[in-house]
Each structure stands twice: as structure tokens, then as C-alpha cells.
Amino acid sequence: MPIILSQRVDTGSDYNDVPFVVYHFPKRYRRQINPGDLFLYYQGNRVKKEQRYYFGTGIIGRIELCEDGEHYNAWFLEAKQFTRRVPIYNPAGGYYESLDYTSIRKSETPPWQNSIRPVSESAFSAILAAAGLQRTDDRYGVIENAENPLQAIRLLNETYKECSPQKRDRMVSLHIERGTRITSSLKKLLGPFCQICGAEGFVKHNGDRYIEAHHLVQIALSASSSLCSDNVILVCPNCHRELHYGRDVEVADRGDEILISLGNVRERLIRKNTVEYLEDCLINNATVI
Ligand SMILES: [Zn+2]
Ligand SMILES: [Zn+2]
Incomplete structure (x- = not known):
């Protein structure tokens, strides 16, 4: 199951992230992210929905517990930035993350506030397509x-x-x-x-x-x-x-x-x-x- 990683890029992040290299997250999210997962980078904005967009993709690699015992670092096997931002709205109507939402959650509206959240396969592919990228299943190629x-x-x-x-x-x-x-x-x-x-x-x-x-x-x-x-x-x-x-x-x-x-x-x-x-x-x- 692909996942969304929320990452502030317009303002500095609270966490020790290095965008496109490593993702730092609280341990309550540990079960939602695993080595080998495909991810989409998402930029959130609490107030302005028009400032919410997807801006990159990659594959999760090694995950290690940080010294504080409260956070993890997820290192990326690979990560790349989109050449264009993809806003959260699906031109066909609704949000991209609402596509096939029943396969991953009850509510049609995505839990925007969650730093890490699952995304359906169809939403994942649609967002990649909107970024001008092709979905490849051969992630190790x-x-x-x-x-x-x-x-x-x-x-x-x-x-x-x-x-x-x-x-x-x-x-x-x-x-x-x-x-x-x-x-x-x-x-x-x-x-x-x-x-x-x-x-x-x-x-x-x-x-x-x-x-x-x-x-x-x-x-x-x-x-x-x-x-x-x-x-x-x-x-x-x-x-x-x-x-x-x-x-x-x-x-x-x-x-x-x-x-x-x-x-x-x-x-x-x-x-x-x-x-x-x-x-x-x-x-x-x-x-x-
Ligand atoms: Zn043999
Ligand atoms: Zn031999």
C-alpha cells in the first residue's frame, strides 16, 4: 500500500528531516510505514487548502529508531521531486485522495492532519500521472x-x-x-x-x-x-x-x-x-x- 508523507517545504519543518533523503517521524506512526513502501510527498497547510499539494515520490528504505526513543528516521532508497506540483484537487472532481478511499479508510475526506497516511493505489497512480510520471511497479529496476x-x-x-x-x-x-x-x-x-x-x-x-x-x-x-x-x-x-x-x-x-x-x-x-x-x-x- 503506498503512503503519503507530509513534509513542510514552504516553511521550515519542526523535525530533523532532510527532504529527499530522510523522513523523521514520531513513533506512533511506525506501523504505517515500512521498508519497500512507495510514497508521495505532501505539503500541508492547516488553513489554506489551495496551498496543499504533492511534490515528490520515492521508496522507503531503512527505518531506524532515534536516540530519543520517541522518533524514527526513514531513509529513502530513492526519492525524486516532481517537475510540477500536483494540487490536492482531482480535475475530475473531489480530492485525489478520495479515489477508491474505501480500500483504505471509512471517510471520503482524507485525514489531512496525519503526517503519514495510506493512499489507495488508484489515487497514487492518478497523482503520479498528474505529475507527468508513469507508475512503474519495477521499483528495484x-x-x-x-x-x-x-x-x-x-x-x-x-x-x-x-x-x-x-x-x-x-x-x-x-x-x-x-x-x-x-x-x-x-x-x-x-x-x-x-x-x-x-x-x-x-x-x-x-x-x-x-x-x-x-x-x-x-x-x-x-x-x-x-x-x-x-x-x-x-x-x-x-x-x-x-x-x-x-x-x-x-x-x-x-x-x-x-x-x-x-x-x-x-x-x-x-x-x-x-x-x-x-x-x-x-x-x-x-x-x-
Ligand atoms: Zn543454486
Ligand atoms: Zn565453477
């Missing part, structure tokens, strides 16, 4: 294509780690359907090499190198963190098939490392693809990126 693959992995790991079980299931299906965003970022960082035998992937029709991803803990079995980069290794098709179907396969978890033996690859100690390890790779091999 943007991250995958991020210039910096390490940053993409960091963001994805955070999102995967913190998402609710229901949201995780949705992400798992996205992840499986569309190929993995983590995998493509790992491939950019580490190159198209098998992390077990070292073989380089063959060249595909489009000129890219082929490489597969193996999940150390099967996605279907485990927690949301099974989608994170430290649960994924890049493997050639041979090693991959053997991992799944081979007789002489041993895999042992050694904390930050993983010990793998296959029929003709003895005892390879492989570093897990944690963000820390990937950072080291970047430092040691500045040409990777």
Missing part, C-alpha cells in the same frame, strides 16, 4: 541500474533484511521472476567468474558474459536475509549443477567464509559476499568498476 553496484547492493540488503514476511514473499516472487538484482550487481563488482572454480562465464549473444547465482540458504526456506548478497555466490553452470545434484558436495558455513568441496574442486574457502568484503574488493581492484 532503478536500483539495479544504479551507477554504483556496491551502493545498489547496500540498499537491496537493507531492504531485504528489514521487510515483513508478507512483503518478503512479494519480493521473492519479483526476485525470481525478473532475475536477481543482487546478482547483476555482484557480477558488475566481481566480474563474470565462478567463485568456486574460477572459470569465466561464456560470451552470450549480446556480448555479455554468462554467470549464474547460487543461494547458499535456499530462498524458499529461510528468512528475508536469504535474498541478501552474503547468501549469494556467483557460479559457473557446471559447479552450479554439481552443487544441486552432485554426490561429492560439501558445504560448510564458517561465519564470514564458506568452505566448499566438489568432486574435482577440493576445499575452497570462499569469502561471503558481504558489503565489507565487496568494499575490500573495490579497494584492491580499482579497475573492477
Whole structure:
């Protein structure tokens, strides 16, 4: 369910917000906002309704409790400003936020005073359209294509780690359907090499190198963190098939490392693809990126 985040931009805000970076909110709203949520930025005005408008959109990332124990910070995975403000009135009549309101609340009139409030899917799409933007359901596509693959992995790991079980299931299906965003970022960082035998992937029709991803803990079995980069290794098709179907396969978890033996690859100690390890790779091999 998309949400509205109320943010004063015409006057200074009372909270420690950094617009388009982080949203600061009282803890009573915590249950209404979660990593992975799509949001619309809304500028309220207690008196003048004509001063109420939507001005941006994005995706919620990590949410952390502040030191005062009374507020949270929600960091954005991405956020962008509209090129034009969208007033609250739907040209077709009524308020945008009244579209399909029964799917989220009883009253037709939106609770304007609530800093965070749900918005129906149809209202969300209509407001984006009015801003001249297209609704894209592939919210992670943007991250995958991020210039910096390490940053993409960091963001994805955070999102995967913190998402609710229901949201995780949705992400798992996205992840499986569309190929993995983590995998493509790992491939950019580490190159198209098998992390077990070292073989380089063959060249595909489009000129890219082929490489597969193996999940150390099967996605279907485990927690949301099974989608994170430290649960994924890049493997050639041979090693991959053997991992799944081979007789002489041993895999042992050694904390930050993983010990793998296959029929003709003895005892390879492989570093897990944690963000820390990937950072080291970047430092040691500045040409990777
Ligand atoms: Zn291999
Ligand atoms: Zn596998």
C-alpha cells in the first residue's frame, strides 16, 4: 500500500528531516510505514487548502529508531521531486485522495492532519500521472541500474533484511521472476567468474558474459536475509549443477567464509559476499568498476 508523507517545504519543518533523503517521524506512526513502501510527498497547510499539494515520490528504505526513543528516521532508497506540483484537487472532481478511499479508510475526506497516511493505489497512480510520471511497479529496476553496484547492493540488503514476511514473499516472487538484482550487481563488482572454480562465464549473444547465482540458504526456506548478497555466490553452470545434484558436495558455513568441496574442486574457502568484503574488493581492484 503506498503512503503519503507530509513534509513542510514552504516553511521550515519542526523535525530533523532532510527532504529527499530522510523522513523523521514520531513513533506512533511506525506501523504505517515500512521498508519497500512507495510514497508521495505532501505539503500541508492547516488553513489554506489551495496551498496543499504533492511534490515528490520515492521508496522507503531503512527505518531506524532515534536516540530519543520517541522518533524514527526513514531513509529513502530513492526519492525524486516532481517537475510540477500536483494540487490536492482531482480535475475530475473531489480530492485525489478520495479515489477508491474505501480500500483504505471509512471517510471520503482524507485525514489531512496525519503526517503519514495510506493512499489507495488508484489515487497514487492518478497523482503520479498528474505529475507527468508513469507508475512503474519495477521499483528495484532503478536500483539495479544504479551507477554504483556496491551502493545498489547496500540498499537491496537493507531492504531485504528489514521487510515483513508478507512483503518478503512479494519480493521473492519479483526476485525470481525478473532475475536477481543482487546478482547483476555482484557480477558488475566481481566480474563474470565462478567463485568456486574460477572459470569465466561464456560470451552470450549480446556480448555479455554468462554467470549464474547460487543461494547458499535456499530462498524458499529461510528468512528475508536469504535474498541478501552474503547468501549469494556467483557460479559457473557446471559447479552450479554439481552443487544441486552432485554426490561429492560439501558445504560448510564458517561465519564470514564458506568452505566448499566438489568432486574435482577440493576445499575452497570462499569469502561471503558481504558489503565489507565487496568494499575490500573495490579497494584492491580499482579497475573492477
Ligand atoms: Zn565453477
Ligand atoms: Zn543454486
